[in-house]
Structures are given as structure tokens and as C-alpha cells.
Amino acid sequence: MIVGAQWGDEGKGKIVDLLAQSSDLVCRYNGGPNAGHTIVADGETYKLRHMPSGILWGKECVIGAGCVVDPEVFVEELDDLGGRGLPVDRVRLSGDAHLIMPWHRAIDRGSERRLGKLKIGTTRRGIGPTYADKAMRLGIRVQDLLDAKILRQKIEVALAEKNVWLERVYGSETIELEELAERYEGYAQRLRPYISDTSLLVDRALREARFVLFEGAHGTLLDIDHGTYPFVTSSSTLAGGAAPGLGIGPTRIDSVLGVAKAYVTRVGEGPFPTEIDGPDQERVRDLGGEFGTVTGRVRRCGWLDLVALRYAARLNGFTSLALTKLDVLSSFDELPVCTRYRLPDGIETDEFPAHQSDFHHARPVYETLPGWTEPLDEVEDLHGLPDAARAYVDFVARELDVEVCLIGTGAEREQVLAARELDAIARG
Ligand code: IMP
Numbered sequence: 001m002i003v004g005a006q007w008g009d010e011g012k013g014k015i016v017d018l019l020a021q022s023s024d025l026v027c028r029y030n031g032g033p034n035a036g037h038t039i040v041a042d043g044e045t046y047k048l049r050h051m052p053s054g055i056l057w058g059k060e061c062v063i064g065a066g067c068v069v070d071p072e073v074f075v076e077e078l079d080d081l082g083g084r085g086l087p088v089d090r091v092r093l094s095g096d097a098h099l100i101m102p103w104h105r106a107i108d109r110g111s112e113r114r115l116g117k118l119k120i121g122t123t124r125r126g127i128g129p130t131y132a133d134k135a136m137r138l139g140i141r142v143q144d145l146l147d148a149k150i151l152r153q154k155i156e157v158a159l160a161e162k163n164v165w166l167e168r169v170y171g172s173e174t175i176e177l178e179e180l181a182e183r184y185e186g187y188a189q190r191l192r193p194y195i196s197d198t199s200l201l202v203d204r205a206l207r208e209a210r211f212v213l214f215e216g217a218h219g220t221l222l223d224i225d226h227g228t229y230p231f232v233t234s235s236s237t238l239a240g241g242a243a244p245g246l247g248i249g250p251t252r253i254d255s256v257l258g259v260a261k262a263y264v265t266r267v268g269e270g271p272f273p274t275e276i277d278g279p280d281q282e283r284v285r286d287l288g289g290e291f292g293t294v295t296g297r298v299r300r301c302g303w304l305d306l307v308a309l310r311y312a313a314r315l316n317g318f319t320s321l322a323l324t325k326l327d328v329l330s331s332f333d334e335l336p337v338c339t340r341y342r343l344p345d346g347i348e349t350d351e352f353p354a355h356q357s358d359f360h361h362a363r364p365v366y367e368t369l370p371g372w373t374e375p376l377d378e379v380e381d382l383h384g385l386p387d388a389a390r391a392y393v394d395f396v397a398r399e400l401d402v403e404v405c406l407i408g409t410g411a412e413r414e415q416v417l418a419a420r421e422l423d424a425i426a427r428g
Helices: 012-020 053-057 071-083 102-118 127-136 142-146 148-169 177-194 198-207 239-246 279-288 306-316 356-361 387-400 422-426
Strands: 002-004 025-028 037-041 044-048 060-063 091-094 212-215 257-261 264-266 300-302 320-324 334-342 363-370 404-408 416-418
Touching: 002 012, 002 212, 012 037, 012 053, 012 212, 012 257, 012 320, 012 404, 012 416, 012 422, 025 053, 025 198, 037 053, 044 053, 044 071, 053 060, 053 212, 060 198, 071 177, 091 177, 091 198, 102 127, 102 148, 142 148, 142 177, 148 177, 198 212, 198 239, 212 239, 239 306, 257 306, 279 300, 306 334, 306 387, 320 387, 334 387, 363 387, 387 404
Parallel strands: 002 257, 025 060, 025 212, 060 091, 257 320, 320 404
Antiparallel strands: 037 044, 264 300, 334 363, 404 416
8 A cells, every 4th residue: 555645746656656566456546637646667757647557567457436537537548648558458447436527627616716815726627526426426427437328317417406506606607418418428438448346356356365556646634534624635545545445445455655755745725834935945846846747836845744744654554654755855955854843832742733723823843954965866775875865764764663665866767765675565
């Protein structure tokens, strides 16, 4: 199980890609095209939206029931990746996953517009409204694509209501039924071959002792229940979410690898205690190429926050940690690392505040670690790291009491240092 430990964009795609080599099946269990994985392989850049990263190794891939699927994006991705020679026929799509419809995207945009200054800063991909309809039991599911009559009927019923909302509440354009129904029937024909009983498929793979990798989307602090609500996404992003998101029991998850950047980024609105003040913010952003995969938005950058990471370790039960993009920190004399928060009443704590107001007003308390200036891109193993970089990693491991088993030192697939054999890491 691989899960993001911060606010998403931790570089999970690259870690999944690395461990997918030793896997038989790679599964996504939450989110939709709001997640974007960028993977650089053999000099080619792949931007994955729906597809699990295992597709780059030709692995069988699952998109589970906990996901939301935008058929338009899915078809685009099939064409793009298929056209570049990847075996997209190995993708299996759960019939229980929900479909993102054009009204979901329109409502997402309209809702953000209405919220004005209070907006969440969503990716505007229709994620929240799709999960809302799922909870309202009004959603259209992937399996509805299997029957043209059912699909048409469900679109018609939903649209009659959604058009009223679009027009009256959001002042947006309404959607025309015939054109939509025809377009979706076209998507249905493309998607049908991929639909299968993915819960059974994963269960069988596990029974046959095949190696299954679960790929979490987004990050811990974007979790709908335990994240920095309301500035979160609408799905369960935690390791435990993989069980309902795929339709397996929680006892089937053997190990949980958290992925954290060596610093922190966040896109969208919401509190961010270690956000950097001053020119270093831009320096980190430029060095790290911190611009969104999905929306191209500028990512806010901050120093490493161990209070939030400790919380992530608690929520997910990390058995080990991957620290990515350590190379980005290679040109700072000193590196502040937040080990505690100072709360409004002056009390210092190393635990994540349970109350939102405490978190909103928390001030970071930093320990300053020595930086290093040597580039890391040529480093081949852990022993080759500059002393200060090694000390930085050891500090994180000690503070969290979790082994750091992988360290990212550059964008290329090979630029990862491993504490153990990859096969052993992949098997927990
Ligand atoms: P939504 O998921 O589009 O509803 O957006 C809700 C919040 O989650 C916004 O702050 C987004 O920027 C953030 N978000 C959603 N997915 C990701 C991701 O994969 N990486 C980083 N932030 C994300």
C-alpha cells in the first residue's frame, strides 16, 4: 500500500512506478482525474490521470469502486497511452465506480464561483459533486454504461434536476439531453470492454499469492474525514480507504509505505503552517518545478512539517517512508524543519491539533539543520549522500520512528536510493 503523507503531489507516482516492477497487479481505490501522476521514464514524460502507474510496466491495473471516473478523460487517456504503445487493454474498471458527468464539472465550477473568497480551490474536475451524488444515491455508475437503455434513462432523470440547479442556482448554461446521451453512448462503447468485477479480481490475485500494489491518490491531509476540512478532497485518501475502495477486507493490507516530500507543497486554499515567507518559497518552487499536473496551478511551498507527518503516520500506520525530492533542497545553507506547533494559548505540541482553530493559528517551531550544496543527481547509494543530507534523512526517521527506505534524488526513474532491495521493500 502506497499513500501520500502530505497534501498530495508527494511524488507517489514515481514510487508506485518503481515498486510496480515487482508487482502483478496495481490498483487505485479513490479519487478521479483530480489526481495527476507525472512519471518520467526513458526520457519520456507520462501524465497519468485515471490510470494506475503500473500501466507503464504493462501490469494488470485496477480502478476500484471508490474511484470516480470521467469517461471523457478516460477515453482520452486510453487514446494517448494506447497510441504510445502501452497495453491499456490490461486496465480493469469497477462497475461500482461512479461517473463524473458534465453537470458535476459545471456545478464544481459554479459552486467555487459562488463561494468567492471562501472557495476551496478545487481542481474543478467535478469530484465533490460526483461523490455528493453518490452519497445522495443519485449517482450514475460505471455499470450503467453496460445497458444503453438504462444509461439514457438515468441521464434523462438526472439532467432534468441538474439543469434546474445549473440555471437557477449557479446561473450556468444548461445541458442538452440528446447531444449528451449520444456522446455518452459513444463513451460507453469505448469503456465496456474494461468493466469487470474488480473486487473479485483483487481477491483472487491475493489468494493466488500474487503481489498486489494499492496506489492511494492525493494525500493524507486531503482526506475527507481526517484532513484539513473543508480544504480537502471528497474521498478517503488514507491507507484504510483501500479496503472499501477496492472491496477487500482490511486484513489483506500487509504494509503501508508513506510518501512524503523532503519539504511540503499544497495547492488550493487552506491553512499551511510551514508555508515559506519570502524569496525561498519561489526558490523551492522553481527548483522543484512545483506547478500542478492537473491544473497547472502554482503550488504553495513550505518547509518540512514533522507534526503533520507524525499525524499522517498515525492515521495510516506507516510501516516505512519514502522521502522524495531531496535533491531540491541541495542549495540551502540551512534547512528549517518544523518539529512542534505553538498554539494560540502559547502551548507547544508535537501532535497535530484536533481542533480546526488551533490548526489555523498554529505557528511552526523549527529546528534548523545544516544544508548541503552538492547536487544529488549522481549519487548512487545511501553512502554517497553528503553528510548533511544523510543527517536530514536520519532526523526525519528518528522523529517519526519510521524507517526511511527510499529517497528521491531526481526526476528520472532511476534517481531513487533504496535502503534495501526493491523487491524486499515492495513486499513490506
Ligand atoms: P477536488 O479534489 O478537485 O475537489 O479539490 C479539493 C482540494 O484538494 C483542492 O485544494 C485541490 O487542490 C486538492 N487536491 C485534489 N487532488 C489533489 C492532488 O492530487 N494533489 C494535490 N492537491 C489535490
